[in-house]
Amino acid sequence: MNPLLTSFDTAPFSKIKNEHFKPAFLKAMEDARAEIDAITSNEAAPTFENTIEALEFSGQQLDRISSVFFNLNSAETNEEIQKIAQEISPLLSEFGNDITLNEALFERIKSVYTQREALNLSTEQQTLLEKRYKSFSRNGANLPDNKKQRLREIDAELSKLKLKFGENILAETNTYEKHITNEDDLDGLPDGAKEAAAQLAKAKGKDGGWLLTLDYPSYIPFMKYAKNRELRKELSLAFGSKAFKGNDLDNQENVLKIAKLRHERANLLGYPTHAHFVLEERMAETPEKVRSFLNELLEKAKPAAEREFKQLEDFAKSLDGIDQLQKWDGSYYAEKLKQQLFDLDDEQLKPYFKLENVIDGVFKVAEKLFDLQFEEVNDIEKYHEEVKTYRVYDADKNFIAVFYADFHPRAGKRGGAWMTSFKSQYKRNGENVRPHISNVCNFTPSTATKPSLLTFNEVTTLFHEFGHGLHGMLANTNYPSLSGTSVYWDFVELPSQVMENWCYEKEALELFAKHYETGEVIPMELIQKIKASATFQEGMATLRQISFGLLDMAWHACDPSDISDVKAYENNAFAETNLYPDTPETCMSTAFAHIFQGGYSSGYYSYKWAEVLDADAFAYFKEHGIFNKEVANKFKEHVLSKGGTENPMVLYKRFRGAEPKVAALLERAGLLSAN
Numbered sequence: 088m089n090p091l092l093t094s095f096d097t098a099p100f101s102k103i104k105n106e107h108f109k110p111a112f113l114k115a116m117e118d119a120r121a122e123i124d125a126i127t128s129n130e131a132a133p134t135f136e137n138t139i140e141a142l143e144f145s146g147q148q149l150d151r152i153s154s155v156f157f158n159l160n161s162a163e164t165n166e167e168i169q170k171i172a173q174e175i176s177p178l179l180s181e182f183g184n185d186i187t188l189n190e191a192l193f194e195r196i197k198s199v200y201t202q203r204e205a206l207n208l209s210t211e212q213q214t215l216l217e218k219r220y221k222s223f224s225r226n227g228a229n230l231p232d233n234k235k236q237r238l239r240e241i242d243a244e245l246s247k248l249k250l251k252f253g254e255n256i257l258a259e260t261n262t263y264e265k266h267i268t269n270e271d272d273l274d275g276l277p278d279g280a281k282e283a284a285a286q287l288a289k290a291k292g293k294d295g296g297w298l299l300t301l302d303y304p305s306y307i308p309f310m311k312y313a314k315n316r317e318l319r320k321e322l323s324l325a326f327g328s329k330a331f332k333g334n335d336l337d338n339q340e341n342v343l344k345i346a347k348l349r350h351e352r353a354n355l356l357g358y359p360t361h362a363h364f365v366l367e368e369r370m371a372e373t374p375e376k377v378r379s380f381l382n383e384l385l386e387k388a389k390p391a392a393e394r395e396f397k398q399l400e401d402f403a404k405s406l407d408g409i410d411q412l413q414k415w416d417g418s419y420y421a422e423k424l425k426q427q428l429f430d431l432d433d434e435q436l437k438p439y440f441k442l443e444n445v446i447d448g449v450f451k452v453a454e455k456l457f458d459l460q461f462e463e464v465n466d467i468e469k470y471h472e473e474v475k476t477y478r479v480y481d482a483d484k485n486f487i488a489v490f491y492a493d494f495h496p497r498a499g500k501r502g503g504a505w506m507t508s509f510k511s512q513y514k515r516n517g518e519n520v521r522p523h524i525s526n527v528c529n530f531t532p533s534t535a536t537k538p539s540l541l542t543f544n545e546v547t548t549l550f551h552e553f554g555h556g557l558h559g560m561l562a563n564t565n566y567p568s569l570s571g572t573s574v575y576w577d578f579v580e581l582p583s584q585v586m587e588n589w590c591y592e593k594e595a596l597e598l599f600a601k602h603y604e605t606g607e608v609i610p611m612e613l614i615q616k617i618k619a620s621a622t623f624q625e626g627m628a629t630l631r632q633i634s635f636g637l638l639d640m641a642w643h644a645c646d647p648s649d650i651s652d653v654k655a656y657e658n659n660a661f662a663e664t665n666l667y668p669d670t671p672e673t674c675m676s677t678a679f680a681h682i683f684q685g686g687y688s689s690g691y692y693s694y695k696w697a698e699v700l701d702a703d704a705f706a707y708f709k710e711h712g713i714f715n716k717e718v719a720n721k722f723k724e725h726v727l728s729k730g731g732t733e734n735p736m737v738l739y740k741r742f743r744g745a746e747p748k749v750a751a752l753l754e755r756a757g758l759l760s761a762n
Contacts, residue, residue: 089111089114091108091151091155092111092114096510097467097489097523098151098155098470098523099468100155100469100470105168108152108156108168109174112149112153112175115148115149115152116178118146119145119146119148119149120185123142123192125141126145126195133194135212135216138198138199139196139212140566142219143566143567143568144515144567151509153179154507158470158507158525161500161507161527162470162525163470163499164500164501165499169250169254172250173247176247176250177244177246177247180239180243180245181242181243184238184242187222187223187227188226188228192223193223193228196223199216203216210733211565214569215566218568218569218731225356227356230355230356237355241352241355244348245349248348249345251341252330252341252342255330255336255338255341256330256338257502258336259301259330259336260301260302260502261498262336264298265318265321265322266296266297267297267318268295272315274315275313275315276308276309276312276313277434279437279531279537280305282535282536283304283305283531283532284297284299284305285297285298287305301322301326301329301502302502302529303496303502303503303529304496306326307418307542308531308542310322310419311418311422311433312419314419316415316416319415319416319419320413323413323414323670324415324670324672324673327670327675328672328673328674330678331674331678338683339653339654339674339677341683342642342653342676342683343647345683346642346650349643350646350648352364360374360644360645360646361643361644361688362689364689365688365689365690366689369575369577369690370578370736371692371696374689377636378637378640378644380692380695380696381633381637381640383749384633385630385633387758388626388633389626389663391629391757391758392629392630392666393626394626395624396412396666399417399421399424400412402420403416411668412667414673417667428623429616429623430616436542436609436617437540437541438540439602439603439613440540440541440543440545441538441539441601441603442494442533442538442539442540443538444599444601444603445541445549446549447599449549449586451598451599452589452598455598456719456723457719458482459481459487459560460479460481460482461477461478461490462478462479463475463476467491471493473493473494473497474493475492476490476492477489477490477491478490486521487521487560488512488521488560489509489510489521489523490523490524490525490526490556491509491523491526492525493525493528494529494530494539495530495532496529496532500529501680503529503680504548504552505552505555506526506527506556506572508524508559508572509524509525511562511568511570511573512570512571513566513570519563522560522562522570522571524556525556526549528545528549537603540603543617547587550586550587551583551584554583555572555579557727558572558579561727561728563728563729564729564730564732569730573730573731574731575731575735576693577690577693577696577697578697578739580693580696580697580698581697581701581726581739582726582727584700585700585704588705589713591617591618593611593614594714595713596609596614626758629756630666633695634664635675635681635691636691636692637660637663637664638675638682638691639681639688639689639690640689640692641656642660642676642688643682644689653674654671654676657676699748699752700739702747702751702754702755702756704739704743705751705755706751725738726738
């Protein structure tokens with residue numbers, strides 16, 4: 088029996104073999120098609136229940152299989168899974184098109200949509216109806232047959248190209264290794280990082296020495312602390328040239344094809360560009376508004392960034408006689424300057440951020456804010472032994488969610504950090520079906536002598552992803568497609584980014600920031616230094632985020648037909664935000680997975696957009712106390728539990744009482760006084 092085709096609650100990982108996936112997908116698609124046929128052949132007049140709701144709850148087995156498979160393809164993949172993904176993705180794309188281009192189905196949806204005023208629907212039902220109608224009309228339901236066929240071809244090709252793009256980056260990351268045999272080359276590197284590098288060399292069968300890779304826990308400490316400038320340069324160029332080497336893992340052709348196909352698709356559907364298509368369903372609404380938002384921030388951040396860069400240049404020159412600061416110098420001298428200005432460095436902080444304590448801390452924050460309790464359990468199957476599993480309850484012991492946590496890098500796991508779901512929340516037949524949520528990160532692993540000690544940046548990342556997790560776990564909606572993080576993309580980062588704020592607050596830090604050996608709570612002076620250094624080089628950091636947003640818009644808010652040189656085009660997009668000299672060997676676009684593989688195309692600005700929301704939201708917490716139950720309940724009720732059931736600005740104003748103000752972000756970032 089194929090375990091994926093049985094009825095399961097938590098994913099039966101131990102029973103699933105790779106050969107189960109393709110037959111399960113094919114059977115689930117066949118069943119879902121039969122459910123669609125039942126809707127279209129229904130002789131009763133179209134109603135909300137027999138058409139919109141029936142469609143909403145069709146294909147649930149297929150959704151479960153997809154979530155298991157694609158989560159594994161991100162967190163625990165291998166060549167066989169990648170091959171299956173290449174075969175399955177175009178089939179799923181075709182299946183999706185079979186639904187959105189099904190004329191009989193669209194006629195029924197349209198029939199319900201045209202009489203919506205008379206139907207006495209709830210707000211959530213209205214949202215679902217509008218979302219469903221738009222998903223059809225925005226994806227070709229009104230096109231003539233010849234254009235529908237071209238749309239299918241484009242979607243099938245895009246699904247394969249995006250997978251290939253990600254596979255190339257993973258392969259490039261896994262391929263690079265730097266085996267160090269002379270300990271002098273590691274001068275400046277903290278003991279923990281050296282020990283991890285020695286452990287990695289041993290694990291990879293090297294005869295002694297230390298191994299450096301492009302995984303963040305290996306790469307970042309080296310760039311930040313290693314004195315050997317030539318080695319920093321080598322690693323920096325290797326990192327920056329991922330999938331940009333003219334070999335068979337090069338992504339330049341994939342970038343051009345993806346950009347051009349997206350543009351053609353938008354044109355087919357009657358939109359000037361891909362960005363116009365995407366932003367119609369975002370808070371920002373148009374590419375013009377996004378550009379204006381990014382340019383407003385650019386105007387505020389650039390003077391501060393240029394001053395900060397000049398300060399860094401002068402510092403590097405005075406310290407080591409560096410005449411021209413390069414990209415591989417930035418982290419190294421920034422860390423030294425930060426130590427000088429604030430008498431603070433990550434190595435001082437790490438002993439207070441043992442991974443288990445930070446996990447416990449984020450749980451305690453969730454308990455104080457939202458009355459949640461996390462119980463680690465061993466009876467839920469895992470896809471890898473490193474994964475931790477929890478059942479989540481509220482104060483009355485009602486079951487809220489299953490939570491998976493997967494924190495360390497491995498060969499089969501893509502870089503970065505993300506939240507995902509194995510099962511959505513929804514209500515049906517009187518039952519509130521609770522969600523299964525997962526956080527996946529790539530943190531510094533433990534070594535033979537030290538537990539996993541996080542950098543402060545890793546601490547904020549854990550809180551960030553956990554914020555997405557709360558958005559999923561606390562979902563309380565009727566329909567799975569409106570549940571949890573199924574919201575406008577420029578609203579989705581609010582719950583995650585707002586959670587980062589607790590990492591800077593004494594009341595929160597004292598719950599979990601305890602020395603891993605002595606149990607001593609983090610000293611007040613260190614907390615004050617963390618707060619004081621929070622806006623260190625904020626101008627440069629803001630400029631960097633703006634540059635990624637502008638690059639995204641350059642690829643997606645214009646006609647890319649005439650672009651032939653990826654690097655030259657990228658340089659042009661970066662012209663206004665560059666601080667460092669260009670390195671011809673490197674390219675951002677060829678490894679920009681957020682926009683060419685993930686869901687952030689025309690949406691990278693969302694991080695800054697959501698920062699405006701999160702700074703404004705946290706200012707509200709600060710006014711009343713960071714653990715104020717009333718404010719927390721309003722956030723839970725109007726933001727976290729509501730998913731995509733209403734317009735996000737309506738939800739935000741219900742929580743906050745007013746629209747967000749940019750001033751809160753500029754003030755927090757220290758960019759108001761800077762100007």
